[in-house]
Amino acid sequence: MLDIRDLRATVGDQEILKGISLSVQQGEIHAIMGPNGSGKSTLAQVLAGHPAYTVTGGSVTYDGEDLLELDPEVRAQKGVFLAFQYPVEIPGVSNAYFLRAAYNAMRKAKGEPEVDPLEFLDLVERKMALVDMDPAMLNRSVNTGFSGGEKKRNEILQMAVLEPRLAVLDETDSGLDIDALRIVAQGVNALRRPDNATIVVTHYQRLLNYIVPDVVHVLANGRIVRSGGKELALQLEERGYEWLTDGAEVAA
Amino acid sequence: MSVASFVEDFRRQPPAGPAWLAPIRRTAIDRFAAAGFPTQHDEDWHFTSVKAIAGAEWHPVAGGQVRADDLAPFTFGTDWTQMVFVNGRFAPELSSLRGLPAGVRVAQLGDEEVVRRHLTTMAPTDVAFTALNTAFMTDGALIQIPADVILERPIHLLYVTDGEAARGVTYPRTLILAGRHAHATIIESYVAVGDAVYLTNAVTEVDVADGAHIAHYRVERESERAYHVGTTEVRQGRDSRYHSFSFATGGALSRINVYDVLAGQGCEATLDGLYLADGTQHIDHQTRIEHVAPNCGSREIYKGIMDGAAHGVFNGKVYVHPEAQKTDGKQTNNNLLLSDQAHADTKPQLEIFADDVKCTHGATVGRLDEVALFYLKSRGISAESARTLLTYAFAADVLQRIDDDTVRAALEALLLERFVGAAEAVATV
Numbered sequence: 154m155l156d157i158r159d160l161r162a163t164v165g166d167q168e169i170l171k172g173i174s175l176s177v178q179q180g181e182i183h184a185i186m187g188p189n190g191s192g193k194s195t196l197a198q199v200l201a202g203h204p205a206y207t208v209t210g211g212s213v214t215y216d217g218e219d220l221l222e223l224d225p226e227v228r229a230q231k232g233v234f235l236a237f238q239y240p241v242e243i244p245g246v247s248n249a250y251f252l253r254a255a256y257n258a259m260r261k262a263k264g265e266p267e268v269d270p271l272e273f274l275d276l277v278e279r280k281m282a283l284v285d286m287d288p289a290m291l292n293r294s295v296n297t298g299f300s301g302g303e304k305k306r307n308e309i310l311q312m313a314v315l316e317p318r319l320a321v322l323d324e325t326d327s328g329l330d331i332d333a334l335r336i337v338a339q340g341v342n343a344l345r346r347p348d349n350a351t352i353v354v355t356h357y358q359r360l361l362n363y364i365v366p367d368v369v370h371v372l373a374n375g376r377i378v379r380s381g382g383k384e385l386a387l388q389l390e391e392r393g394y395e396w397l398t399d400g401a402e403v404a405a
Numbered sequence: 406m407s408v409a410s411f412v413e414d415f416r417r418q419p420p421a422g423p424a425w426l427a428p429i430r431r432t433a434i435d436r437f438a439a440a441g442f443p444t445q446h447d448e449d450w451h452f453t454s455v456k457a458i459a460g461a462e463w464h465p466v467a468g469g470q471v472r473a474d475d476l477a478p479f480t481f482g483t484d485w486t487q488m489v490f491v492n493g494r495f496a497p498e499l500s501s502l503r504g505l506p507a508g509v510r511v512a513q514l515g516d517e518e519v520v521r522r523h524l525t526t527m528a529p530t531d532v533a534f535t536a537l538n539t540a541f542m543t544d545g546a547l548i549q550i551p552a553d554v555i556l557e558r559p560i561h562l563l564y565v566t567d568g569e570a571a572r573g574v575t576y577p578r579t580l581i582l583a584g585r586h587a588h589a590t591i592i593e594s595y596v597a598v599g600d601a602v603y604l605t606n607a608v609t610e611v612d613v614a615d616g617a618h619i620a621h622y623r624v625e626r627e628s629e630r631a632y633h634v635g636t637t638e639v640r641q642g643r644d645s646r647y648h649s650f651s652f653a654t655g656g657a658l659s660r661i662n663v664y665d666v667l668a669g670q671g672c673e674a675t676l677d678g679l680y681l682a683d684g685t686q687h688i689d690h691q692t693r694i695e696h697v698a699p700n701c702g703s704r705e706i707y708k709g710i711m712d713g714a715a716h717g718v719f720n721g722k723v724y725v726h727p728e729a730q731k732t733d734g735k736q737t738n739n740n741l742l743l744s745d746q747a748h749a750d751t752k753p754q755l756e757i758f759a760d761d762v763k764c765t766h767g768a769t770v771g772r773l774d775e776v777a778l779f780y781l782k783s784r785g786i787s788a789e790s791a792r793t794l795l796t797y798a799f800a801a802d803v804l805q806r807i808d809d810d811t812v813r814a815a816l817e818a819l820l821l822e823r824f825v826g827a828a829e830a831v832a833t834v
Contacts, residue, residue: 228783
């Protein structure tokens with residue numbers, strides 16, 4: 154489903170990704186872990202097409218297509234979803250409108266008719282129950298004045314509404330208390346299907362108690378230094394990253 | 406039109422009106438004769454040249470051809486009190502003055518005691534355009550709300566100009582008197598039917614007595630070839646609240662002044678605005694909040710969106726007198742530029758002569774936020790829709806500060822039409 158080969162990317166003139174390769178099959182959950190500055194968030198954002206990063210080498214193939222050639226909105230329409238580490242506040246646009254605009258843009262891209270506000274309200278309220286969100290949040294401006302936990306739940310709500318084929322969760326667990334973490338994980342698990350895949354970028358092992366990965370990759374200094382099963386995450390929890398990253402200087 | 410020809414017009418045929426007004430008019434025209442039109446050397450006019458006004462011939466205007474149907478795009482609630490002026494003249498056949506609570510007056514400015522006592526007391530004639538309005542005004546509106554009256558429905562003053570006014574000048578004058586603890590919402594609109602070149606030089610005086618709450622919305626949708634200078638002068642009494650909102654999208658050149666004197670303790674003033682300019686339009690706002698008494702608060706948010714080769718200007722002054730301790734003031738101006746040739750000048754100013762106050766100000770001029778655009782696109786929303794949505798949102802944010810649902814919805818609809826296209830509806834689902 155997703156095949157990343159020797160991917161290199163820079164921000165400004167600093168190289169952050171220094172040759173990343175990994176393959177994700179449908180039905181799988183991959184965890185990407187690593188110390189601060191290892192490049193794991195960069196990888197997530199490059200997959201979504203963030204304009205701040207320049208891809209300088211390698212390839213990303215998604216369902217047989219060159220993902221890097223596609224504009225961010227086309228990637229999304231083809232089923233790639235990034236849950237942002239820092240969701241963006243958009244004062245003046247209601248959450249309801251934003252969600253419906255996104256949902257209808259996806260439908261339009263697939264040649265399906267758009268849904269009207271009432272039909273959509275029905276759908277979105279069911280999805281909100283998944284992440285235990287108050288329907289009143291629909292009428293507030295997107296992420297504006299939301300707490301950290303509310304913002305992360307709102308990301309998962311968007312994921313629930315858009316039903317992506319490939320979801321990339323960028324440190325969705327950071328800053329969440331254990332209850333919020335459980336709710337977010339529960340949402341992610343409920344959305345899991347045999348024909349989709351999830352990449353979970355995280356700094357902490359604790360999220361993986363709730364979202365159980367098939368493969369764990371450890372990133373350090375822009376490279377994958379170790380891949381393994383879910384037990385690798387437990388080892389990292391016990392021993393830290395140093396035993397793997399030894400010798401590799403950590404990027405800023 | 407030179408200063409001399411205005412003065413000559415005045416001498417040849419002084420405008421009709423009550424005897425008590427004549428000496429006030431003479432003082433006004435003398436002041437104008439002495440000072441002339443402002444130039445860009447004047448600090449208050451640094452970013453705006455009025456040469457196009459000063460250099461043209463402006464004739465007196467007779468009646469117009471406006472019909473009731475023409476007003477549909479500009480009216481708000483159908484059951485509102487609406488006073489219509491066509492080319493500066495009261496048009497009773499287009500107005501609806503019924504259904505007002507006892508004692509509330511919405512009437513033509515006339516020769517009566519209450520007008521004599523208040524007219525020209527809030528708007529000093531040391532400002533050139535105010536002097537001209539005072540010298541030449543012939544018609545206008547009086548709104549008088551007695552003490553303790555709470556008006557349920559807003560009052561709309563609609564100043565319309567049509568093609569009959571081509572190359573003409575009108576001098577609308579409005580006097581608003583809110584009694585102690587009165588509550589009211591008043592909308593003043595300046596709009597055009599057609600696209601004539603004309604000059605509107607309007608002055609509004611507002612007296613907000615102790616404890617009164619007044620929401621005062623101003624909508625400027627003049628013809629895109631017109632010139633508009635409008636000044637609102639407000640005086641607030643103790644514990645009063647005044648909210649001004651200036652929505653401006655019209656005119657080749659518009660200059661809107663909102664001056665508010667917080668004369669009594671415990672006042673709250675909120676001065677907000679939104680200006681949208683395209684093509685070669687020039688829209689300039691100047692505000693002045695004068696904290697005279699202690700323990701008053703003022704809030705101000707102005708936003709502008711400029712496209713094409715348009716020029717937006719904001720100059721906001723907060724002036725705190727030595728006696729005005731415990732003043733709490735906050736002033737913000739944000740500008741969004743949508744093209745390379747559009748530009749904005751912003752000059753928020755604080756002048757503080759008291760030592761125990763909390764005042765802040767800030768201004769920005771920028772483009773659409775790349776990260777926000779990416780966020781929307783990452784959800785499948787097209788690049789173009791993302792841009793229009795963020796532009797709409799930038800503007801709609803400040804409209805949220807309008808309390809009246811009908812006015813807010815009408816202005817949101819104008820924004821949608823302009824930025825998103827009528828096919829979409831953003832506000833709330």
